Every structure is written in C-alpha cells, then in structure tokens.
Amino acid sequence: MTIEACGHEDCGIRDVLDRLGDRWSVLVIVTLAQKPRRFGELQRAVTGISQRMLTVTTRRLVRDGLVRRTVYDTVPPQVEYRLTEMGQSLAVAIQSLAAWSRTHKDAIADSRAAFDTAGTREALPFPG
Amino acid sequence: MTIEACGHEDCGIRDVLDRLGDRWSVLVIVTLAQKPRRFGELQRAVTGISQRMLTVTTRRLVRDGLVRRTVYDTVPPQVEYRLTEMGQSLAVAIQSLAAWSRTHKDAIADSRAAFDTAGTREALPFPG
DNA sequence: CGGTATCCTCAGAGATACTG
DNA sequence: CAGTATCTCTGAGGATACCG
Numbered sequence: 001m002t003i004e005a006c007g008h009e010d011c012g013i014r015d016v017l018d019r020l021g022d023r024w025s026v027l028v029i030v031t032l033a034q035k036p037r038r039f040g041e042l043q044r045a046v047t048g049i050s051q052r053m054l055t056v057t058t059r060r061l062v063r064d065g066l067v068r069r070t071v072y073d074t075v076p077p078q079v080e081y082r083l084t085e086m087g088q089s090l091a092v093a094i095q096s097l098a099a100w101s102r103t104h105k106d107a108i109a110d111s112r113a114a115f116d117t118a119g120t121r122e123a124l125p126f127p128g
Numbered sequence: 129m130t131i132e133a134c135g136h137e138d139c140g141i142r143d144v145l146d147r148l149g150d151r152w153s154v155l156v157i158v159t160l161a162q163k164p165r166r167f168g169e170l171q172r173a174v175t176g177i178s179q180r181m182l183t184v185t186t187r188r189l190v191r192d193g194l195v196r197r198t199v200y201d202t203v204p205p206q207v208e209y210r211l212t213e214m215g216q217s218l219a220v221a222i223q224s225l226a227a228w229s230r231t232h233k234d235a236i237a238d239s240r241a242a243f244d245t246a247g248t249r250e251a252l253p254f255p256g
Numbered sequence: 257c258g259g260t261a262t263c264c265t266c267a268g269a270g271a272t273a274c275t276g
Numbered sequence: 277c278a279g280t281a282t283c284t285c286t287g288a289g290g291a292t293a294c295c296g
Contacts, residue, residue: 013154013222016229021149023289026141039258050290055259065239076257077296086232093228094141100221101144104214111193151269167278178270183279204277205276 019064024049024057026094029083032067033091036082066090147192152177152185154222157211160195161219164210194218 020026024046031037031045043054058081061067066087072078083091148154152174159165159173171182186209189195194215200206211219 013158013226013229016225017148017154020145020225021151023149026145030141043258051259052261052291053289056289063240063243064236071258077259079258086235089232090228093225097144097148097221097225098141100218101141104217107214108192108194112191115191171278179279180271180281181269184269199278205279207278 019060019066020094022057022060024053025061028054028057028061029066029087029091029094030098032081032083033088033095036080039079039081042081061087147188147194148222150185150188152181153189156182156185156189157194157215157219157222158226160209160211161216161223164208167207167209170209189215 027046027049028042031042037045039054039058042058043049043051046054049057058067058069062069062081065084067081068084070080070082072080155174155177156170159170165173167182167186170186171177171179174182177185186195186197190197190209193212195209196212198208198210200208
C-alpha cells in the first residue's frame with residue numbers, strides 16, 4: 001500500500017514523501033542545492049552513502065525531473081549532477097522543514113528524554 | 129547509519145526526516161491537524177493503517193512531543209489524540225510541502241513518463 | 257571515473273489472535 | 277475501545293566485486 005490506500009484529500013503529501021521518505025534523496029538534494037557536483041564529489045559530500053545508493057538515488061531524482069544529469073565525453077569520464085528548476089524549488093521547501101527541525105530539535109530531545117524516563121509511567125500504557 | 133554519518137551542517141534535516149520518513153507519521157499528523165481524534169476514529173481516518181502501526185506511530189509522535197495523548201477514564205475507555213503546539217507548527221510546514229507536491233505533481237509524472245519511454249535510451253546508462 | 261551485478265541482512269510493517 | 281503479543285515477510289539499503 002502506497003498512495004492508493006491513503007484515503008486523504010491531502011494525499012498529494014504521499015507523493016512528496018515517497019520521494020523524501022528514503023534515506024538519501026533529501027541529503028542529495030540539499031547537497032546539490034549548494035552547487036552542481038560530479039558523482040564522486042557527491043559521494044564524498046553525502047557522507048555514508050554507498051556507491052550503489054548514490055546511483056539509485058540520483059537516478060530516481062533524474063527520473064522525477066528534480067535533477068539533471070550531464071555526461072561530458074572526456075577521459076576520464078565526467079558526469080555532472082545539478083538541480084533542475086523544479087529541484088531547486090523543492091530544495092527551498094525542504095530548507096524550511098530543516099529550519100523547523102533546527103528550531104525544535106531541543107524540544108524534541110527533551111520530550112523524548114521525559115518520555116523515556118519519568119512521567120510516562122503514570123501517563124502511558126507500558127509501565128514496565 | 130542514521131544521523132551520525134550525515135556529515136552535513138544541514139543535518140538537522142535528518143531529525144525531521146527520520147520522523148517523516150516512515151509511512152504513517154505524516155498522515156496521522158495531517159489528520160490530527162483537522163481535529164483531535166480518538167484511536168478508532170483515527171484508524172478509520174487514516175485508511176489502510178493497521179491497529180499495530182497506529183499504536184506505534186502515535187506513540188512515537190507522543191514521545192517526540194508532537195501529539196498529546198489523553199485518557200478519559202470512562203466505560204468504555206476513551207483515548208484522545210491531539211496535536212501539541214509543536215505538532216501544529218510541524219503540520220504547517222508539512223502542508224507547505226504538500227502544496228509543493230500538488231503544484232508539481234503533473235510535472236513529475238510527465239518527467240517519469242518521458243524517462244521511462246523515449247529519450248532515456250540515448251541520454252542514460254541503461255538502454256535495455 | 258562512474259557506474260553494474262550479486263548477494264545478504266535486518267528493520268518496518270502486515271496479519272492474526274488475545275486482553276484490561 | 278484501545279491496545280499488546282507473535283510471527284512472518286518484504287524490500288530498502290549495505291558490502292563486495294567486476295566493467296566500459
């Protein structure tokens with residue numbers, strides 16, 4: 001079940017999230033938002049991503065029209081990835097979400113700490 | 129590897145996405161953004177979610193301080209979920225992303241169609 | 257350099273049955 | 277009604293090795 005079973009008018013949300021939900025797409029997007037990059041460059045910038053996942057992720061983004069892939073027929077081969085205009089507009093939306101995150105980061109951490117230790121015992125289902 | 133290996137200054141992004149990345153959190157949030165709901169109500173509203181996943185998802189949201197869970201000691205038992213203020217502010221950010229999605233939905237679909245059929249054959253790695 | 261191909265693992269999530 | 281307890285399975289993603 002992906003989008004079909006959403007049952008929401010707001011369901012357009014799923015379209016974004018199926019894209020943003022995976023581990024790497026957003027990281028690649030914000031990295032490319034800084035400047036266009038070559039494959040290896042991109043892999044170094046997005047720390048921890050495997051070669052395979054970078055290939056998979058970039059291809060998805062290209063397919064969705066968020067990134068443009070340009071091959072320069074040089075030796076050695078050179079491939080440049082850059083955000084399309086649409087990709088850039090998404091990057092903006094993402095940045096605002098990142099801003100939200102930074103703003104509420106601490107509050108979330110505090111909430112979790114509180115949840116995991118004290119008050120929970122009375123307020124929530126699992127006293128164990 | 130979750131947040132640690134991000135290597136990004138923008139890494140606050142990961143904090144949001146680990147939350148938004150899963151299949152149901154966002155759907156629950158936007159549903160609760162409409163109005164507070166009881167458990168069963170919520171399950172009917174978020175079509176397709178299993179009882180277990182609703183429990184898991186709501187608990188995560190409560191833990192993060194995005195949702196407040198209120199138990200009314202009635203017969204039969206009654207539990208109300210509602211967004212906290214922080215949850216509401218996140219809902220706003222999400223809505224803007226949803227708006228982006230609706231705006232670019234068609235463009236994405238077109239891009240995919242183009243990618244999956246024609247031009248790709250010359251422009252991209254896998255001619256098969 | 258920028259990929260592809262293969263194998264493998266393990267968390268996320270569904271189905272089902274039971275409980276205070 | 278609002279959960280909890282298992283059991284299972286799928287597929288996203290990691291590791292590794294090879295290719296044009």
